[in-house]
Amino acid sequence: MTEPVNLSSAATTTDVLIQHRRDIADLQQRIKNRRLQVLGLYGTPIAAVAALLAWAGLKIFVWLDSDTPGAISEIFGGAVFLLGVATLIQWVVELSSDFSLWRDPKTPVRELRLELALAEERHILDARQRTPPPMDRQASYKERLPAEIVRLRQESQHYRRLHLLMQWLLFISSSAISAVTAWYDPPQPGKGILIGLAFTVTVVTAAAGYFKPRERAFNLQQTADSIEQHATALELGIAPYNAAEEKRNLEMFATTVEDLRADQRMREQQLDQPQQGQQQVI
Incomplete structure (x- = not known):
């Protein structure tokens, strides 16, 4: 009669440890996604400003006394426009509560890291208590x-x-x-x-x-x-x-x-x- 109990206990221990691993893997993926989101939020407007400055620099130092070639203007103008639209969309998704495209909007990366550290600590404590022979x-x-x-x-x-x-x-x-x-x-x-x-x-x-x-x-x-x-x-x-x-x-x-x-x-x-x-x- 004791064998089913042991099997049930072992199955419960396995399920608990597997769930801890899933939680840790999920938090690691959320941290990666959030880093990319933050990089896009702040990197895209910086890239737009850099493109504007490069466009102005070419105009000042190269084509000050003449018209800028149409191809150059189209390239820089299109890049600035696309970067501006991307910046607007990202910040709308980040700040608006009507969109659920991002899983962790308005969440600092350090908060997710803290959750990951706590999840790993819980995994260690449960594994120590449920360690098999x-x-x-x-x-x-x-x-x-x-x-x-x-x-x-x-x-x-x-x-x-x-x-x-x-x-x-x-x-x-x-x-x-x-x-x-x-x-x-x-x-x-x-x-x-x-x-x-x-x-x-x-x-x-x-x-x-x-x-x-x-x-x-x-x-x-x-x-x-x-x-x-x-x-x-x-x-x-x-x-x-x-x-x-x-x-x-x-x-x-x-x-x-x-x-x-x-x-x-x-x-x-x-x-x-x-x-x-x-x-x-x-």
Whole structure:
């Protein structure tokens, strides 16, 4: 008779924590939207004034003794008109109570930040009071790992494609330099093409040496494969997860995976450091 009660309690705890996450995500989105609204409210009239000043400056410093070209006047006049209309519409929506296009009109961003901080605090307090036992947390941790493996492999594939793109740019540009040098006898247009190709080779070589996409792809793929190997071993109950107690296996599995993720983060930090810094770390 106690099992349904435990299941009901666990379901209630899950619903409460999920609702906290939804509230936090909603407040984060509201803060982003409100920042854009405030930026439009104050940025649009500033842009209109700047356009007017630029228009007047061109008239004073360039066409003081002659008429401003019609195209210039039309461009600046249309820009000022559109910015003025946008400013009027935004402030009407902001100040009028008849429109509900914006969710948080007349609400400062700092007030939304305070609500977000309070929501995060409530989430922490409820999570602390409703924290499940370690074995349940370790089991749920195991269920979250497939998504982590997919993420690591997607990032690995991204860096692998970036590395291949850089290599192909180097191959094509380096080959084209020799071809253009042999094809064009006159300085132009061969000279300009050679400058562009040499610039491409230099930029791609520097970017490949700085960002190291090949090494990042290898490290991410290696971490994903290792985590998947341990997850398969735990699922099949083979060494090193063949202990009689499931709690022991889950604890060892969570510890091993966290060590693998920590090693991955350390390798990423080493790749972000200059070559001299990497040698000192190693």
